[in-house]
Amino acid sequence: MAEKFHSELKNLKTETLEMAHLGRFMLRTAVDALIRQDPNLAETVIARKEEIRQMEIQLEEHCYQLIALNQPMAKDMRVIACTLKVITASLRIGRYGKVIANIVKKISDLPHIANLMSIPHMADLVIEMIDDSIKAYENDTIEMISDFSTRDDTIDSLRQSIFREGITYMMEDPRNITRCTNYILVARYLERCADHACKIAENVQYMHTGERIEIH
Amino acid sequence: MSESAIITTNNVNLWYSDKQALESVSMTIPKNKVTALIGPSGCGKSTLLRCFNRLNDLIDCVKISGEILLDNENIHATGTDVVMLRKKVGMVFQKPNPFPKSIYENVAYGPRVHGVKDKTELDKIVEQSLHHAALWDEVRDRLHDSALGLSGGQQQRLCIARTLAVEPEVILMDEPCSALDPIATAKIENLINLLKQDYTVIIVTHNMQQAARVSDYTGFMYLGKLIECGKTVEIFEHPKEELTENYITGRFG
Numbered sequence: 526m527a528e529k530f531h532s533e534l535k536n537l538k539t540e541t542l543e544m545a546h547l548g549r550f551m552l553r554t555a556v557d558a559l560i561r562q563d564p565n566l567a568e569t570v571i572a573r574k575e576e577i578r579q580m581e582i583q584l585e586e587h588c589y590q591l592i593a594l595n596q597p598m599a600k601d602m603r604v605i606a607c608t609l610k611v612i613t614a615s616l617r618i619g620r621y622g623k624v625i626a627n628i629v630k631k632i633s634d635l636p637h638i639a640n641l642m643s644i645p646h647m648a649d650l651v652i653e654m655i656d657d658s659i660k661a662y663e664n665d666t667i668e669m670i671s672d673f674s675t676r677d678d679t680i681d682s683l684r685q686s687i688f689r690e691g692i693t694y695m696m697e698d699p700r701n702i703t704r705c706t707n708y709i710l711v712a713r714y715l716e717r718c719a720d721h722a723c724k725i726a727e728n729v730q731y732m733h734t735g736e737r738i739e740i741h
Numbered sequence: 742m743s744e745s746a747i748i749t750t751n752n753v754n755l756w757y758s759d760k761q762a763l764e765s766v767s768m769t770i771p772k773n774k775v776t777a778l779i780g781p782s783g784c785g786k787s788t789l790l791r792c793f794n795r796l797n798d799l800i801d802c803v804k805i806s807g808e809i810l811l812d813n814e815n816i817h818a819t820g821t822d823v824v825m826l827r828k829k830v831g832m833v834f835q836k837p838n839p840f841p842k843s844i845y846e847n848v849a850y851g852p853r854v855h856g857v858k859d860k861t862e863l864d865k866i867v868e869q870s871l872h873h874a875a876l877w878d879e880v881r882d883r884l885h886d887s888a889l890g891l892s893g894g895q896q897q898r899l900c901i902a903r904t905l906a907v908e909p910e911v912i913l914m915d916e917p918c919s920a921l922d923p924i925a926t927a928k929i930e931n932l933i934n935l936l937k938q939d940y941t942v943i944i945v946t947h948n949m950q951q952a953a954r955v956s957d958y959t960g961f962m963y964l965g966k967l968i969e970c971g972k973t974v975e976i977f978e979h980p981k982e983e984l985t986e987n988y989i990t991g992r993f994g
Binding site: 527530531596597598599600601602603734735736 | 949950953977978979980985986989990991992
């Protein structure tokens with residue numbers, strides 16, 4: 526019985542990784558669409574919102590069934606607890622991708638202001654954090670998430686910098702307001718995605734060691 | 742364990758002839774708490790349990806070394822009254838084993854042996870013990886019926902009442918629910934939770950979910966050794982030893 530359970534747990538993790546990769550893909554593609562001002566590419570992100578939602582429902586159900594039928598303990602229980610958090614975080618990351626894709630459709634008709642300020646760089650850093658948190662979950666290791674606190678501070682600083690820069694461009698010319706407001710929103714969404722990567726990292730730490738940490 | 746200890750074992754070793762069944766077991770049992778002993782078959786958990794009221798003395802080939810302290814007194818010290826020890830440390834077994842007597846007589850038997858003769862006092866003890874064992878309401882109208890007419894779960898609670906009647910400090914339970922259905926098991930588990938207000942309970946169980954549900958502390962034993970002992974929530978959430986982790990997640994045993 527234990528073997529069957531552990532094989533199901535492995536399947537659950539594989540399926541959760543698929544969902545995590547989809548969430549990451551939606552965010553990455555939405556940012557690419559923003560950079561390239563490509564509404565068609567943005568549409569491909571929006572088209573997958575139902576798919577990721579269905580994955581969330583099915584994977585959560587899978588977790589609950591494993592708990593109900595096997596009463597997992599110790600590491601097994603921590604794997605499922607962490608998986609539930611990864612599912613939620615992945616859905617949120619995917620949804621932020623969808624929201625950014627919607628913004629792309631609204632602001633693609635006019636050229637970017639200041640080459641999108643630091644948004645492309647910020648997006649790269651956030652995607653790296655998401656990648657590392659997913660890898661840490663996949664391989665059950667904590668080395669690559671040990672510096673998440675510092676990396677999250679960098680993301681927060683970039684959001685503030687984009688906010689200040691955006692305000693400056695808005696003050697210079699009111700015609701910049703729509704685009705700059707959307708840039709500030711995108712920066713905020715990216716910052717939230719980094720927070721979700723941190724949430725995954727905190728839970729991987731718990732899964733790996735049984736100790737709870739908080740990444741600020 | 743920070744709570745005051747009622748039982749302490751120091752380097753307890755036990756042999757059945759040449760076969761060593763316990764190896765350097767050192768642990769403390771906190772007072773008014775439920776401690777569960779878990780581990781695969783043959784790991785020594787029942788043997789350890791039987792050490793606490795010297796029930797192993799009844800087996801000829803058993804040899805014990807080390808120290809077991811009950812209320813800071815060595816239970817193997819010369820002059821220890823084993824009958825009094827077993828009064829202090831009562832036991833409930835895997836299979837309900839009521840005497841082939843009435844419900845009343847089952848509970849009154851122990852106090853009588855210990856010298857209580859007064860009928861009014863015996864009546865009081867019987868009622869209180871059955872109340873404590875959560876059985877009174879089910880048997881109050883048939884106290885003089887045979888105990889063998891009770892259901893398995895009721896018989897087990899009667900055995901608990903019989904143990905309580907002599908006012909023990911510690912109650913040892915050796916797989917008390919393994920012969921019971923889930924409803925009777927739930928009643929015994931609720932009872933264990935109530936009993937710890939007045940008694941210390943040590944329970945041996947194969948059912949890890951039961952250990953997790955009812956106990957405050959858990960000790961994991963393997964091949965006669967106590968591998969890990971600590972708060973139940975810690976043992977079942979993040980055990981320190983890999984062996985414990987592997988056992989409770991079903992990777993062996």
